[in-house]
Structures are given as C-alpha cells and as structure tokens.
Amino acid sequence: xxxxxxxxxxxxxxxxxxxxxxxxxxxxxxxxxAAFKAAFGVKDFVLPSPLGVLRAFEADPRTFLVGVxxxxxxxxxxxxxxxxxxxxxxxxxxxxxxxxxxxxxLTLLFQMVPLVAIAPLLVIWCGYGRPAIVASTAIVSIFPxxxxxxxxxxxxxxxxxxxxxxxxxxxFTAWWKLALxxxxxxxxTGLRIAAGLAAIGTITGEFLAAEGGERAPLGxxxxxxxxxxATDRVFVAVVLAAGVGFLLFGVVSAASRLLLAKWMR
Amino acid sequence: MYGAPRNRVHPDAARENAxxxxxxxxxxxxxxxxxxxxxxGAVEAVAPTDLDVPMRSFTALVGPSGCGKTTLxxxxxxxxQPTGGTLSRAAGAVSFCFQEPRxxxxxxxxxxxxxxxxxxxxxxxxxxxxxxxxLELVRLHDAHGRYPHELSxxxxxxxxxxxxxxxxPQLLLLDEPFGALDEVTRHELDAELRALWERERFTAxxxxxxxxxxxxxxxxxxxxxxxxxxxxxxxTTPEGARDELSWTGDAFSACARSAGTALLLAIEEARR
Numbered sequence: 001x002x003x004x005x006x007x008x009x010x011x012x013x014x015x016x017x018x019x020x021x022x023x024x025x026x027x028x029x030x031x032x033x034a035a036f037k038a039a040f041g042v043k044d045f046v047l048p049s050p051l052g053v054l055r056a057f058e059a060d061p062r063t064f065l066v067g068v069x070x071x072x073x074x075x076x077x078x079x080x081x082x083x084x085x086x087x088x089x090x091x092x093x094x095x096x097x098x099x100x101x102x103x104x105x106l107t108l109l110f111q112m113v114p115l116v117a118i119a120p121l122l123v124i125w126c127g128y129g130r131p132a133i134v135a136s137t138a139i140v141s142i143f144p145x146x147x148x149x150x151x152x153x154x155x156x157x158x159x160x161x162x163x164x165x166x167x168x169x170x171x172f173t174a175w176w177k178l179a180l181x182x183x184x185x186x187x188x189t190g191l192r193i194a195a196g197l198a199a200i201g202t203i204t205g206e207f208l209a210a211e212g213g214e215r216a217p218l219g220x221x222x223x224x225x226x227x228x229x230a231t232d233r234v235f236v237a238v239v240l241a242a243g244v245g246f247l248l249f250g251v252v253s254a255a256s257r258l259l260l261a262k263w264m265r
Numbered sequence: 266m267y268g269a270p271r272n273r274v275h276p277d278a279a280r281e282n283a284x285x286x287x288x289x290x291x292x293x294x295x296x297x298x299x300x301x302x303x304x305x306g307a308v309e310a311v312a313p314t315d316l317d318v319p320m321r322s323f324t325a326l327v328g329p330s331g332c333g334k335t336t337l338x339x340x341x342x343x344x345x346q347p348t349g350g351t352l353s354r355a356a357g358a359v360s361f362c363f364q365e366p367r368x369x370x371x372x373x374x375x376x377x378x379x380x381x382x383x384x385x386x387x388x389x390x391x392x393x394x395x396x397x398x399x400l401e402l403v404r405l406h407d408a409h410g411r412y413p414h415e416l417s418x419x420x421x422x423x424x425x426x427x428x429x430x431x432x433x434p435q436l437l438l439l440d441e442p443f444g445a446l447d448e449v450t451r452h453e454l455d456a457e458l459r460a461l462w463e464r465e466r467f468t469a470x471x472x473x474x475x476x477x478x479x480x481x482x483x484x485x486x487x488x489x490x491x492x493x494x495x496x497x498x499x500x501t502t503p504e505g506a507r508d509e510l511s512w513t514g515d516a517f518s519a520c521a522r523s524a525g526t527a528l529l530l531a532i533e534e535a536r537r
Contacts, residue, residue: 159367167384
C-alpha cells in the first residue's frame with residue numbers, strides 16, 4: 001500500500017516539475033513587458049514597469065495584505081457555502097426524477113444570467129458589506145457543484161446496486177452507502193471548478209458591494225486605484241486577486257487528491 | 266408451452282407426488298420447486314422445473330450460456346419471482362456470490378466484507394470480528410487493510426466470497442463465481458471453495474458453464490438444455506474430499522463425460 005507521505009512527495013515533485021514550464025513563460029512575458037515599455041517609452045500611468053508594480057506593493061504592503069485577507073475570507077466563505085449547498089441541492093434533486101427534470105433545467109437557465117446583472121440585487125437585499133460579497137461568490141460557484149453532484153449520483157455501478165438490493169438495503173441506505181460515495185470523484189471535480197470560479201464572484205461582488213476604508217478588499221483597492229490613475233496599484237491588486245483564486249484552487253485540488261487516493265482504481 | 270414436459274429431477278421416487286403435498290419445505294430440503302417457471306414477456310427463460318435441494322448439499326447447474334440457469338439461481342435466492350409454479354425456501358440466511366467481485370473501490374477489504382453485517386445492523390466490534398474471521402476463511406487476512414484496486418483478480422474474488430460467507434449463510438448461491446479468472450487461479454479457488462464447503466456444510470447451489478468445475482465442486486450436477494432451460498441429466502459425482510488429482514481421476518472424468526454427452530445431445534436437439 002502506498003503511504004500517504006510517499007504519494008504526497010510524488011505529487012509535490014510532480015507539481016514542481018509541472019510548474020517549470022509556466023514559470024518560464026511568466027518570466028518571458030515579464031521580460032517582454034519591460035522591454036516593450038522601455039522601447040516605446042510608455043507612460044507609467046498607462047503601463048507601469050514590472051519593477052514599478054513591485055515597488056508599488058513595497059510602498060504600502062499593509063493595505064494590500066489586508067485586501068488579500070478580506071478577499072480571501074469572502075472567497076473561502078462563499079466557496080464553502082457553495083460546496084455544502086451545491087452538494088445538498090444536487091442530492092435533493094437526485095432523489096426524484098420528476099423534481100430533477102423540472103428543476104435542473106431552471107438552474108442551468110439561472111446560471112446563464114450574468115453575475116454583474118444580479119449583483120445590484122444582492123446589494124439591495126443584503127446591503128453593502130460581506131454578506132452580499134459572499135452571496136455573489138456562492139452564486140457563481142454553486143452551479144458546477146450541483147451539476148457534478150447530480151451527474152455523480154447517477155453514475156453508480158449497477159452490479160453494486162443489485163448487491164445492495166440483495167442485501168436488503170432500502171432507498172436511503174443505498175443512497176448513503178453507494179450513490180454518495182460513488183459520486184465523490186465527480187463532486188470533487190465540481191468543487192475544483194467552483195474553487196476556480198469563487199475569486200471571480202468575490203471580486204465582482206466587491207466592485208459593487210464592498211466598503212472602502214481600513215479593511216478595503218482587493219476589489220475596492222482596484223476601483224480606488226483606477227479612479228486615481230494609480231495603474232501600478234491596479235496591477236498589484238490584480239496580481240494578488242489572481243493569487244487568491246489560485247490559492248483557493250490549489251488548496252481544494254490538494255485536498256481532493258488526498259481524498260481521491262482511496263477512490264483510484 | 267404449457268404442454269412442455271415437467272422436469273423431474275429428484276432422484277427419490279417416493280417424491281413422485283410431492284407436488285400434491287402441502288408446499289412447506291421439509292426438514293431435509295432447503296429448496297423445493299414445483300413447476301417453477303419464469304417468462305420474460307413472450308420469452309420463456311425457465312421451463313416448468315421440479316427441483317429439490319437437500320439441506321447441506323452442493324448442487325451445480327450446468328448449461329450453455331444464456332440457457333436460463335442464472336435466472337433459475339435468482340429465483341432460488343428470491344431476487345426474482347417465478348411467473349408460475351411454487352417455490353418454497355427454508356428459513357435461513359441466503360448469500361449471493363456474483364461473477365464479478367462487486368467490491369466497493371472506496372472501502373478496504375475488511376470494510377467490504379463487513380457490508381452485509383453493517384446493513385443488518387450488527388454492532389461495529391462484532392462485525393469487524395466476523396469480517397476478519399471470514400477473511401481468514403478465504404486466506405486473505407493479511408490483505409484486510411488493502412483496497413480492491415491493489416489486489417489481483419483472484420484475491421478480489423476471494424474477498425467477494427468472504428463477503429458472501431460473513432453472514433454465515435445457510436444457502437450460498439454462486440453465479441459463475443470464478444468465470445472471469447485465469448485457469449490456474451480458478452482451479453485454486455475451486456479447491457478452496459470445496460474445502461470450505463466440506464468444513465462449513467452450508468447448502469450451496471452453483472451455476473457454471475464449466476462441466477469439470479461442476480463435477481469437481483458439487484455432489485450433484487444438473488445439466489440444462491439451451492433455453493428454455495430444461496434438465497437433461499441429473500448426475501451424482503464421485504464421493505469424498507477433492508484434491509488436485511481429482512480433476513483428472515477416472516471417476517471424475519467419467520462423470521464429466523456423461524454430463525458433456527448429455528449437454529451436446531441437448532444442444533443438437535435444440536438446433537433441430
């Protein structure tokens with residue numbers, strides 16, 4: 001049996017090897033960016049230099065780190081709500097074919113409504129502040145969880161289903177012992193997609209519903225910097241926002257890989 | 266189809282009129298079938314069959330693929346209902362062992378074996394203990410913490426057998442349990458299953474399309490015709506414990522030969 005430590009070590013080594021290419025690409029893009037700015041003498045407020053962006057962060061790290069904390073917290077809470085809510089809704093829908101057929105298409109339709117169009121409503125309902133931001137995050141990330149939970153719950157092994165029937169398992173027992181565990185790989189995929197989407201929902205929510213001041217999140221920092229033509233600060237906040245999204249995705253992916261070690265055949 | 270001849274398969278002549286007798290399982294028979302049939306719409310899967318399966322016996326049902334013997338096994342186990350006739354089954358736990366291991370990939374072996382007890386509401390300690398005992402029966406105890414994907418096909422099938430045995434069944438129904446394994450592993454598991462039965466003496470009914478396997482494992486071999494399944498031979502296999510040499514022994518070969526001949530004749534007749 002492979003120990004968890006050795007599989008962790010292997011996956012770490014694997015991810016180091018896998019990140020060499022992207023890191024090289026990033027270095028190349030940054031170099032081209034610096035060269036482009038120097039060659040054409042682009043003004044700082046249009047395009048700051050890579051070094052200028054770094055300096056903008058260094059000049060005011062506290063504000064940015066508070067922004068990261070605030071945005072990451074909203075993203076994490078919103079994602080958690082989407083994860084739990086999505087699995088619950090998906091499970092409820094799977095209990096009845098009729099309900100699934102009549103409700104599931106509507107959830108798809110609902111997903112088509114652009115978030116920026118709903119966000120003002122969230123402000124009306126939840127007011128300014130975290131609840132609206134968390135709601136915006138959850139709305140964006142819940143759909144892949146619902147869809148993947150449903151798909152996973154449907155994909156159970158007919159042989160095992162018959163076995164449970166022979167063993168006298170009822171509907172609920174069969175769901176709990178077979179359908180749900182069978183759905184885990186699919187649910188995990190949904191959670192990873194949701195984690196990738198969460199930061200998008202958070203920043204969008206912050207644009208419309210966040211308040212400035214001491215604890216301004218990244219979305220507000222972006223808007224404020226934009227209004228002041230502090231392009232370098234916009235860049236810092238954007239890079240950090242991407243970092244928040246990446247972090248959440250990374251944590252969920254790592255957790256899912258550990259969990260799925262059991263499910264691998 | 267109603268005029269089709271009934272299968273008379275109990276060797277005991279005194280039972281000729283048993284279908285008129287009240288249909289409660291006797292002390293000596295685990296299963297009693299009278300004119301049991303199963304149709305799927307217009308398709309007759311099992312022709313009216315009379316059959317008695319004595320307590321603690323080992324019966325094998327042999328026949329060409331798709332002849333309805335699996336359907337008959339499902340009727341015996343009560344996971345399918347006959348469309349005609351009467352079937353009575355003595356009280357007692359019934360277990361199935363399928364052709365595929367049907368293990369849950371997310372459970373360790375011991376947790377897989379525990380499943381029937383878990384569903385029956387047996388306490389955690391008790392079912393753990395019995396699952397370990399069942400794994401010991403099939404000599405898989407060292408692998409109890411492993412996951413199915415880490416095991417060979419033979420080991421998975423052993424685990425499946427352990428799961429069937431863990432509820433201490435009085436009736437074990439085996440549906441080509443080793444059909445998907447290679448020849449060597451299959452012989453090995455056949456020998457173990459036979460030894461297990463000699464020790465535990467549950468009532469066993471095996472479906473297989475391998476005549477040598479049927480003769481090796483069972484005390485009694487019923488040969489079925491192509492669909493609709495009808496018994497064309499009812500053979501008693503050589504007595505006594507089995508070992509590796511049994512496969513090629515004279516008595517076994519003779520028994521397998523008569524079963525084979527009956528099967529070939531039935532297939533030829535069905536073609537005509």
